[in-house]
Amino acid sequence: MNATERAPTDFLRPVTWPTWLAWVLVCALVPVFSTIFTTAIGKPISRNAAHPALIANGLLVLMLVAPLAPPLMQGIVLKRVLPKLSLLFWFCCILLSAILLFALATGLIDAGFRAQSQLQDAATAPRLADALGAANILGLPWGPLLLWTIATSALTSLVPAWALGTASGLRRATLLFFAASIVGSCASTIVEQLYQMTLDPRPPNDWDLNGLSWTRRFQLLAGRSGVGAVWGATTAIFVVLMTRRMGNATSLEAPVFATHRAGGLLLVLIAPLLIAFLAPFVGYLAGPRGVVAGAPALRKAMSLAPSQDSSQGETVLAYSHDVAIPVARMSAAVIAPDGKTAIVRTVDHTLVQVDIATGQGVRQLAGALGPSVRHAIVWSPDGRYLALRSNGAAVPIPNTHHTQYQSRVRLYALPDMTLVGEFSSSEGPCFDAYAREPVLFSNDSKSLWLVCRQHNAPLPDDPMAVRLDVPAMRLLDIRRYGEGAWSGETRGLERIGDSVWAWQFPHGAAPFRIRDLTRERDIVRVPLPRELIGSLTAQTGQSQVDEKTIRLKFCGVPPDAPSDAGPSSWICRTLVFETRTGALIGSADEGDNRSPIQANSLPRSVLTGRGLHIEAFWRHDSKTGELVVRDSATGRERQRIVSIAQRPLQMSADGVWLMTVAIDGGALRLYRIHL
Numbered sequence: 001m002n003a004t005e006r007a008p009t010d011f012l013r014p015v016t017w018p019t020w021l022a023w024v025l026v027c028a029l030v031p032v033f034s035t036i037f038t039t040a041i042g043k044p045i046s047r048n049a050a051h052p053a054l055i056a057n058g059l060l061v062l063m064l065v066a067p068l069a070p071p072l073m074q075g076i077v078l079k080r081v082l083p084k085l086s087l088l089f090w091f092c093c094i095l096l097s098a099i100l101l102f103a104l105a106t107g108l109i110d111a112g113f114r115a116q117s118q119l120q121d122a123a124t125a126p127r128l129a130d131a132l133g134a135a136n137i138l139g140l141p142w143g144p145l146l147l148w149t150i151a152t153s154a155l156t157s158l159v160p161a162w163a164l165g166t167a168s169g170l171r172r173a174t175l176l177f178f179a180a181s182i183v184g185s186c187a188s189t190i191v192e193q194l195y196q197m198t199l200d201p202r203p204p205n206d207w208d209l210n211g212l213s214w215t216r217r218f219q220l221l222a223g224r225s226g227v228g229a230v231w232g233a234t235t236a237i238f239v240v241l242m243t244r245r246m247g248n249a250t251s252l253e254a255p256v257f258a259t260h261r262a263g264g265l266l267l268v269l270i271a272p273l274l275i276a277f278l279a280p281f282v283g284y285l286a287g288p289r290g291v292v293a294g295a296p297a298l299r300k301a302m303s304l305a306p307s308q309d310s311s312q313g314e315t316v317l318a319y320s321h322d323v324a325i326p327v328a329r330m331s332a333a334v335i336a337p338d339g340k341t342a343i344v345r346t347v348d349h350t351l352v353q354v355d356i357a358t359g360q361g362v363r364q365l366a367g368a369l370g371p372s373v374r375h376a377i378v379w380s381p382d383g384r385y386l387a388l389r390s391n392g393a394a395v396p397i398p399n400t401h402h403t404q405y406q407s408r409v410r411l412y413a414l415p416d417m418t419l420v421g422e423f424s425s426s427e428g429p430c431f432d433a434y435a436r437e438p439v440l441f442s443n444d445s446k447s448l449w450l451v452c453r454q455h456n457a458p459l460p461d462d463p464m465a466v467r468l469d470v471p472a473m474r475l476l477d478i479r480r481y482g483e484g485a486w487s488g489e490t491r492g493l494e495r496i497g498d499s500v501w502a503w504q505f506p507h508g509a510a511p512f513r514i515r516d517l518t519r520e521r522d523i524v525r526v527p528l529p530r531e532l533i534g535s536l537t538a539q540t541g542q543s544q545v546d547e548k549t550i551r552l553k554f555c556g557v558p559p560d561a562p563s564d565a566g567p568s569s570w571i572c573r574t575l576v577f578e579t580r581t582g583a584l585i586g587s588a589d590e591g592d593n594r595s596p597i598q599a600n601s602l603p604r605s606v607l608t609g610r611g612l613h614i615e616a617f618w619r620h621d622s623k624t625g626e627l628v629v630r631d632s633a634t635g636r637e638r639q640r641i642v643s644i645a646q647r648p649l650q651m652s653a654d655g656v657w658l659m660t661v662a663i664d665g666g667a668l669r670l671y672r673i674h675l
Contacts, residue, residue, distance in 0.1 A: 011169030027232025226279020339652035534559025618645030
């Protein structure tokens with residue numbers, strides 16, 4: 001900006017710290033008022049309310065005040081920098097901008113929701129697997145969302161930017177304010193999506209706070225305020241740079257750390273980043289766990305992991321070596337039946353065959369998977385094949401902003417992992433399933449069963465599973481839910497004798513159902529005893545089915561617990577049924593290791609096999625953990641290992657190796673088993 005373009009102080013004044021702080025605070029309040037508005041609209045009024053008319057009038061006042069307050073507060077702050085700006089003129093410009101957006105960009109708004117949903121859907125799988133690192137975040141589909149942000153920001157900021165440029169008395173200032181709004185919108189959108197991946201995993205159009213606890217409301221408001229503050233701090237950078245030279249050219253009294261000085265300018269430049277990190281911390285303290293959980297997390301971050309194991313008792317497990325491949329913290333690894341190799345998913349989502357004896361990679365299996373692509377690996381009983389299930393093509397779900405993925409199965413021949421066959425469900429509605437065992441070979445290894453999933457509750461004509469020919473991978477049979485569809489989606493497959501069974505774990509009053517897919521007949525339907533379950537949550541991943549018993553696990557608040565008992569009352573209840581008759585033959589309770597109160601005293605993970613019962617313990621405030629090895633039959637403790645916090649994954653079929661994964665850092669470790 002040259003001297004002829006510089007506006008006098010009656011048109012434009014330098015930004016001082018009080019003005020900057022006021023602007024950031026007002027911008028932080030904008031999403032708060034938006035949340036209040038949507039919450040008031042969706043707030044139901046109970047018929048039994050003491051003063052329904054008074055409540056309705058109060059909600060109406062909130063709906064009127066919430067959208068009017070932000071532009072007025074913004075105008076008051078902007079007048080500190082632009083004295084010629086009229087509050088009424090500014091308010092009319094904001095109103096006109098909103099009218100233009102909703103009148104001309106209805107389809108654009110819908111496209112924005114779809115772009116946000118696609119981004120969050122892509123982040124869901126790595127987030128649930130604790131693998132949402134910087135590389136995964138950069139690989140998410142940001143392009144459509146940022147293009148939508150630029151388009152909507154340009155549409156809504158054109159009139160306000162013209163108003164500010166006119167009030168500034170500077171040529172080309174309109175373009176600067178216009179650019180500031182677009183850059184600020186992109187920065188705040190990125191921060192908002194990162195928050196949603198971590199703090200607020202809710203649909204993008206689910207903005208109200210009705211039905212949430214007050215601590216959860218404060219947590220969400222803190223995060224949303226942070227998004228607004230990031231927008232305010234980012235847009236302020238442009239105005240600060242525009243008025244920076246005026247700090248020395250005017251006689252205005254400014255605070256010591258005025259933004260026309262080097263230190264203040266540096267802080268203004270990095271303020272959006274500081275706010276983006278500070279808001280989640282404030283939200284965390286205001287959330288359900290609060291300061292009580294914050295201190296242990298800080299201690300854990302500062303603690304050191306043990307450099308070597310310390311063992312007491314028998315030497316049942318002896319540390320051998322680490323796998324020389326970086327993996328995600330919750331990465332799955334599958335050991336081959338011969339105990340010589342394993343398939344490991346690396347931190348960059350490639351599947352690598354690993355030599356168990358050395359921990360070195362042998363070869364890569366298939367191409368790299370996408371960050372959000374789930375996979376399942378299963379070995380054939382005859383040891384000749386490996387089947388890999390992964391996501392196929394994405395298919396939009398009608399009348400929603402979401403997509404689902406067709407199933408894709410590739411068949412590899414051992415030992416060289418040669419691709420010999422492939423199946424894609426593009427010809428029929430067999431979509432990616434969340435079942436514990438979504439793919440399973442038949443006992444004779446001549447066919448392969450694949451679970452099919454539907455986006456909504458299954459209907460009688462929906463496919464339950466399909467059978468594929470091995471090795472040609474041709475579609476042989478389709479099994480449909482039939483009248484048992486009301487028992488919900490298929491949650492897992494089990495190979496029982498020469499048959500393959502599928503089981504459904506329902507919600508509500510429907511029975512648990514097991515169906516023999518091979519012979520197309522029901523094995524049993526088990527009415528679940530609601531008096532024993534209450535509001536306990538079904539743990540489908542920890543439930544087990546075999547030829548003799550059905551073991552269903554539920555965790556949470558027991559039915560007979562007082563309403564104010566809190567996490568100390570949480571339990572895990574295992575109900576045991578006879579498979580053939582469905583009769584309840586046992587019930588056992590234990591502490592719920594998900595509870596923050598009980599977690600340190602209960603095993604966080606358990607693995608049983610080869611006559612051993614291996615319990616893993618770790619704490620919230622330390623990187624140290626313990627492995628306790630017990631005799632499965634007697635429960636007698638045989639060994640206790642103090643080591644890094646780790647979770648047992650799998651024992652090799654030959655009983656030689658135990659593979660674990662470190663909770664912090666994702667390293668795979670191998671222990672030799674000495675029985």
